[in-house]
Amino acid sequence: MRAPAALLGALLIAAPAIAQNVAAPDYAEVSLSDPAKEKQALALMDSIRCVVCQGQPVSGSNADLAGDMRRVIRERIEAGESPEQVRAWLVSKYGDWVSFKPPLEARTAPLWLVPLLALMAGLWLLVRRLKWDRLKGTRG
Amino acid sequence: MKRGLILWLPLALILILFAVFWVGLHRQENHDIASQMVGKALPEFTTPAALPGLPGASTALFRDGRPRLLNIFASWCVPCVAEVPVLMRLKGMGVEVVGIAVHDTTPALDQFLTRNGNPYARIGSDDQSRIQLALGSSGVPETFVIDGQGRIVKQHIGVVGEGDIPELLALLGKQP
Amino acid sequence: MIAEAGLAALWFAAALALAQLVLGAMATSDARAELRASIAPVAIVQALFVVTAFFCLIAVFARSDMSVLLVAENSHSAKPMIYKISGTWGNHEGSMLLWVTILGVAGASIALFERKLRADTKVATLAAQGAIALGFYAFLLFASNPFARIAGVIEGQGLNPLLQDPGLAFHPPTLYAGYVGMSAAFSFAVGALVTRNVGPEFARAMRPWILGAWVFLTIGITAGSYWSYYTLGWGGWWFWDPVENASLMPWLAATALIHSVTVLATRDGLRAWTIMLAVLAFSMSMVGTFLVRSGILTSVHSFAVDPRRGLFILELLAIYIGGALTLFALRVGTVSEGTRFDPFSREAALVANNLLLTVILIVVMAGTLYPLALEGFTGAKISVGAPYFNSVAGPLALVLMLIMAAGPLLRWRSDQPALLLRRVAPALLVGVIALAVLIAFAGPIGLLPLFGLAVAALVAVASLAPLWKRNLARTPLFTYGMVIAHLGCAVSIAGMACEGAFTKENLVAVKAGETQPIGPFSVTFAGLREFPGPNYAALEGVLLVAKGSDKPFIMAPQLHQFSDPPMLTNQAAIKTFWNGQLYLTIGEKEIDGRWLIRMWWKPFVTLIWLGGAMIALGGALALLGRVRRELFASRKAGAPA
Numbered sequence: 001m002r003a004p005a006a007l008l009g010a011l012l013i014a015a016p017a018i019a020q021n022v023a024a025p026d027y028a029e030v031s032l033s034d035p036a037k038e039k040q041a042l043a044l045m046d047s048i049r050c051v052v053c054q055g056q057p058v059s060g061s062n063a064d065l066a067g068d069m070r071r072v073i074r075e076r077i078e079a080g081e082s083p084e085q086v087r088a089w090l091v092s093k094y095g096d097w098v099s100f101k102p103p104l105e106a107r108t109a110p111l112w113l114v115p116l117l118a119l120m121a122g123l124w125l126l127v128r129r130l131k132w133d134r135l136k137g138t139r140g
Numbered sequence: 141m142k143r144g145l146i147l148w149l150p151l152a153l154i155l156i157l158f159a160v161f162w163v164g165l166h167r168q169e170n171h172d173i174a175s176q177m178v179g180k181a182l183p184e185f186t187t188p189a190a191l192p193g194l195p196g197a198s199t200a201l202f203r204d205g206r207p208r209l210l211n212i213f214a215s216w217c218v219p220c221v222a223e224v225p226v227l228m229r230l231k232g233m234g235v236e237v238v239g240i241a242v243h244d245t246t247p248a249l250d251q252f253l254t255r256n257g258n259p260y261a262r263i264g265s266d267d268q269s270r271i272q273l274a275l276g277s278s279g280v281p282e283t284f285v286i287d288g289q290g291r292i293v294k295q296h297i298g299v300v301g302e303g304d305i306p307e308l309l310a311l312l313g314k315q316p
Numbered sequence: 317m318i319a320e321a322g323l324a325a326l327w328f329a330a331a332l333a334l335a336q337l338v339l340g341a342m343a344t345s346d347a348r349a350e351l352r353a354s355i356a357p358v359a360i361v362q363a364l365f366v367v368t369a370f371f372c373l374i375a376v377f378a379r380s381d382m383s384v385l386l387v388a389e390n391s392h393s394a395k396p397m398i399y400k401i402s403g404t405w406g407n408h409e410g411s412m413l414l415w416v417t418i419l420g421v422a423g424a425s426i427a428l429f430e431r432k433l434r435a436d437t438k439v440a441t442l443a444a445q446g447a448i449a450l451g452f453y454a455f456l457l458f459a460s461n462p463f464a465r466i467a468g469v470i471e472g473q474g475l476n477p478l479l480q481d482p483g484l485a486f487h488p489p490t491l492y493a494g495y496v497g498m499s500a501a502f503s504f505a506v507g508a509l510v511t512r513n514v515g516p517e518f519a520r521a522m523r524p525w526i527l528g529a530w531v532f533l534t535i536g537i538t539a540g541s542y543w544s545y546y547t548l549g550w551g552g553w554w555f556w557d558p559v560e561n562a563s564l565m566p567w568l569a570a571t572a573l574i575h576s577v578t579v580l581a582t583r584d585g586l587r588a589w590t591i592m593l594a595v596l597a598f599s600m601s602m603v604g605t606f607l608v609r610s611g612i613l614t615s616v617h618s619f620a621v622d623p624r625r626g627l628f629i630l631e632l633l634a635i636y637i638g639g640a641l642t643l644f645a646l647r648v649g650t651v652s653e654g655t656r657f658d659p660f661s662r663e664a665a666l667v668a669n670n671l672l673l674t675v676i677l678i679v680v681m682a683g684t685l686y687p688l689a690l691e692g693f694t695g696a697k698i699s700v701g702a703p704y705f706n707s708v709a710g711p712l713a714l715v716l717m718l719i720m721a722a723g724p725l726l727r728w729r730s731d732q733p734a735l736l737l738r739r740v741a742p743a744l745l746v747g748v749i750a751l752a753v754l755i756a757f758a759g760p761i762g763l764l765p766l767f768g769l770a771v772a773a774l775v776a777v778a779s780l781a782p783l784w785k786r787n788l789a790r791t792p793l794f795t796y797g798m799v800i801a802h803l804g805c806a807v808s809i810a811g812m813a814c815e816g817a818f819t820k821e822n823l824v825a826v827k828a829g830e831t832q833p834i835g836p837f838s839v840t841f842a843g844l845r846e847f848p849g850p851n852y853a854a855l856e857g858v859l860l861v862a863k864g865s866d867k868p869f870i871m872a873p874q875l876h877q878f879s880d881p882p883m884l885t886n887q888a889a890i891k892t893f894w895n896g897q898l899y900l901t902i903g904e905k906e907i908d909g910r911w912l913i914r915m916w917w918k919p920f921v922t923l924i925w926l927g928g929a930m931i932a933l934g935g936a937l938a939l940l941g942r943v944r945r946e947l948f949a950s951r952k953a954g955a956p957a
Contacts, residue, residue, distance in 0.1 A: 026825075028268075029823060029825060029903060029905070030823060030824060031821075031822055031824060039821075046552075046702070047701060047702065047703050049701070051173045051279075052278060052279055054616050055557065055614045059550070060548075064269065065269055065279075068268050071268060072270070072273055091176075093175065093177060093274070094173055094176060094278065095173065095276075095697060096698040096699070097698055098699070100703055101701070102699070102703075107696065108686070108698060110686060111682055111686050114682045115682060115712075118674070118678045122671035122675060125146075125671075126664070126668065129657070129667065130657065131656045131657060131659075144645075144649055148645045150592060150595075150596075150641050150644065150645075151642060151645055154641055155638070157603070158633065158634060161610075161626075161630055162630065163688075163692035164610075164612035164613075165610060165630065166623075167692050171614075
C-alpha cells in the first residue's frame with residue numbers, strides 16, 4: 001500500500017479527533033478564515049516556544065516542527081478550543097518550557113513576589129524620607 | 141544604625157545574583173526538552189505504512205502484552221545512521237522495534253534502509269509530526285520504551301548507543 | 317605585521333591602565349602635585365594605544381587578512397567593504413575590543429574635558445576607570461585575543477548574513493558608546509566615595525557624562541529595535557530576549573540616574589540614591605556583558621559560548637561591583653543624607669520615578685534570570701517571555717508615565733495638591749477624553765494598549781505644559797530637552813500601543829495573479845524573479861499593492877540565499893505611510909504552485925522609533941544646554957580680575 005499524499009489519510013492524534021480531507025488548507029502557513037480566531041491563534045503562536053530553536057516562538061521560526069505546531073494550534077482553535085486549552089495541551093506534552101507565559105504556581109511565585117517586595121521596600125524607603133508633619137498640621 | 145544595615149543590602153543582593161550566575165556557569169548544559177508523557181498511556185494514533193511491504197503502526201498494537209521500542213527517526217537525519225546497528229542488535233535479541241518516520245518520503249526511506257539495514261518490524265509515516273507532538277518528542281532520533289499495556293515507560297533522547305542496550309533490555313523485561 | 321602591532325598596542329594600553337591605577341592610588345595618600353597631574357596624560361595615552369589597536373583590527377579585516385584567526389572565522393573576501401569593516405565588531409573578540417576602546421576613550425575624555433571636578437576626586441575617578449580597563453584588558457589579552465594568528469587558511473567562513481546590513485555599522489558602536497560610556501558614571505561614583513565628595517558640585521560635574529552616555533544608549537537600543545524589525549522578517553520590534561534585556565537594564569538604571577543627579581545638583585538631596593544608581597547603571601552593563609558572552613542564557617543574539625570566559629567575566633564582576641558596593645556601604649553612611657522633602661514636591665515625584673524605574677529593572681532581571689535560577693537549583697525548565705514582561709512591567713511603566721506627567725509641574729521642596737491639579741487639568745482632560753473615545757470606537761483592544769494610548773495622550777499634553785506661560789526665547793535649552801524627551805516617551809508609548817492593538821496580519825498561500833486583502837490595501841501576487849546579489853542569490857516576489865482606487869505600486873520582498881556561511885535570510889518589503897507601515901514577506905516554501913505571503917498593516921508603528929529618537933534628542937539638547945551654560949559661566953568667571 002503506497003503512502004498517500006500527506007493530507008490524505010493522515011489522522012489527527014489525540015482528542016478532539018478531526019477528519020482531514022484533501023481540500024482542507026494546510027494551517028501550518030495559511031490563516032484561518034475567521035479573523036477573530038486567527039487573531040487568537042497568532043497571539044498563541046507568538047507565545048509558544050519552538051522546541052528546536054534558539055528561543056524563538058513558533059510564529060517566527062522556519063523549522064519544520066514549528067510549522068507543525070502552528071498547524072495543530074490553528075486546527076484546534078478552528079475546532080473551538082480556547083487558546084488557553086491549546087496551551088495547556090502543549091504544556092502537557094512538553095512541559096512549561098514550551099510556553100513563554102510562565103504558569104502561576106508556587107515554584108514560579110518569585111517572579112511576581114520579588115517585584116512586589118521590591119515595590120513595597122521602595123515605598124517604605126520613600127515614605128521614610130518624606131516630611132509628613134506638614135500634612136498632619138493645618139492645611140497651608 | 142538601621143540606615144547602616146540598609147546600605148549593605150545592594151551588596152547582599154548582588155552576591156545572591158552572583159551565586160545564580162555561578163550555578164548557571166557550572167550546571168551541565170542540557171538543552172533537551174524531555175517529554176511529559178513518560179509514565180502515561182500512549183496517545184491514540186493510527187498511521188499509514190511508510191513503506192510497501194511493512195505494516196504501519198497504531199496504538200492498539202502496543203496493548204497486546206508485548207513491550208516494544210518506538211523509534212522516531214527520518215532518512216534525512218544524519219545521526220540516525222549511527223543507531224541503526226544498535227537497533228539491529230536489539231532486533232536480533234528479540235526486541236520488536238516500531239519506527240515512525242517523520243517528514244519522510246518512500247524513496248528516501250527505501251534508500252536509507254537499504255543502505256543501513258532495516259531493524260523495524262513496522263514503520264509508520266508521520267508527515268506532519270502529529271505523532272511526535274502527541275508524544276512530546278522534540279527531535280530525531282528519539283526512542284521510547286512502551287510496555288505491554290501501552291504505557292510509555294521511558295524516553296531516550298538522541299542516538300541509542302551500545303551502552304544503552306542493558307538499560308533498554310531491562311526496561312523491556314528481557315534478559316541481556 | 318599589523319596584527320602584531322595591534323597586539324603590542326593593546327599590551328601598552330594595558331600597562332598604562334595599570335599605571336593609571338597605581339598613580340591614582342599613590343596620589344590619594346601622597347599629595348604631590350606632579351603625581352596628581354600625571355594621571356591625566358597617562359589616561360590619554362592609554363586611549364591612543366587602544367584606539368590604535370582597534371584600528372589595526374579594522375585594518376586586518378578590511379584587507380581580508382586570512383592569517384588572522386578572527387578574520388578567517390568571521391569574514392570573507394567577497395564581502396562588500398562596509399561589511400568587512402563593520403564585521404570587525406560582529407564577533408566576540410572584536411566587539412570586546414570595541415568595548416575596551418570606548419572604555420579608554422571615556423577615560424581620556426574625562427581627563428581632557430572635565431574641569432569642574434575637584435582635583436582629588438578627578439584623580440580617583442581616573443584611577444577607577446583605569447582599574448576597570450585593566451581587568452577587561454586582561455580578559456582580552458588572556459582569554460579573547462583578537463589578534464591570534466592561524467596558518468593555511470585561504471578563504472574565510474564569512475559573516476553571518478543577518479549581520480550583513482547597515483545596522484551592524486551603526487547599532488553596536490552607538491550601543492557600546494552608551495553601555496560602556498556609563499563607566500564614567502561608575503568611576504565618578506567611586507571617585508566621589510573615595511574622596512568623600514558627594515555633593516551638588518560633584519553632581520553637576522557628573523551630569524553631562526551620564527547624559528552623554530544615556531543619549532547614546534537610547535539611540536543604540538532604538539536602532540537595534542528597528543534593525544531587528546526590518547531585517548528578521550518577523551514583524552516584531554522587541555522580543556524580551558535576554559540580550560535585549562541586558563541592554564534595557566542599564567538604560568533603566570541610567571534614566572533613574574539622570575533624574576537623581578538633578579536632585580543632587582539642585583537640591584542636595586538623594587546622595588546615597590545617586591551614588592547607588594551610578595554604580596548600578598554600569599554594573600548592569602557589565603552584567604549584560606557577562607550574560608551575553610558566558611553562554612548561560614540561550615539567545616539568538618549570543619556570541620560564541622564559552623563558560624571559561626564566562627567565569628573570567630564573573631570574577632571581574634565580583635571585584636568591580638562587589639568592591640564598589642562595599643565602598644558604598646562603608647562610605648555613604650558618613651555622607652550626610654541631605655534635606656527631607658514634602659510628599660507633594662518635585663523631589664518626591666523624582667524619588668517615586670526612581671523607585672518605579674528600579675522596580676521595572678528588577679522585573680526585567682527577574683524574568684530574564686529566574687528560568688536559569690530555577691533550572692540550576694531544581695532542574696525544572698520554564699520559559700519567561702513577552703506575556704510576563706508585558707503584564708508586569710507594562711502597568712508599572714504606565715504609572716511611571718503618570719508621575720512623569722506630574723513631576724515637571726511640581727515645585728521643588730513643597731507644593732499644594734490643588735495647585736498641581738490645576739496645572740495638570742488640561743492633560744487629565746485629554747487623557748480622559750482619549751480613553752472615552754477609544755472605549756467607544758476602537759473595538760476590542762487589550763487593556764494595556766487601551767490605557768497606554770490614553771496615558772500617552774495625557775503625557776503628551778503634560779510634557780508641553782512646562783512651556784506654557786513662559787517666554788520661549790528665554791527658556792533654557794535643557795528645559796526644551798526635558799520637554800522633547802518626555803514627549804518622545806509619550807510618542808513611543810503611543811506607537812507601542814497602536815502596534816499592539818491595531819496591527820492586522822494575514823498569512824496566505826497565493827498563486828500568480830491572485831489578490832488578497834490586508835488592512836486598507838489589496839495585494840496582488842504578480843510573480844517571482846530571480847537574480848544574483850553581491851554575495852547571495854535572491855528570489856524576489858513581485859507584489860502589486862493598491863489602496864482603494866489609488867494607483868497601485870510595487871513592493872518586492874526577497875529571500876537571500878547565502879553560501880558562506882549557508883543561510884537563507886528573509887528581506888521584508890516595507891513601505892511607510894503617514895499612518896503606518898505595510899510590511900510584506902515572502903515564504904520560502906512553495907506548496908503546489910502557491911507561494912506564502914505574510915502581510916502586516918501596522919498603524920503608527922513608526923512612532924515607536926520616532927519617540928526613541930525624540931528621547932535621545934531631548935537628552936542631547938539637555939546636555940548641550942548644560943554644557944553651554946557651564947562654558948558661559950566659566951568664561952564669565954575667568955574674565956581678568
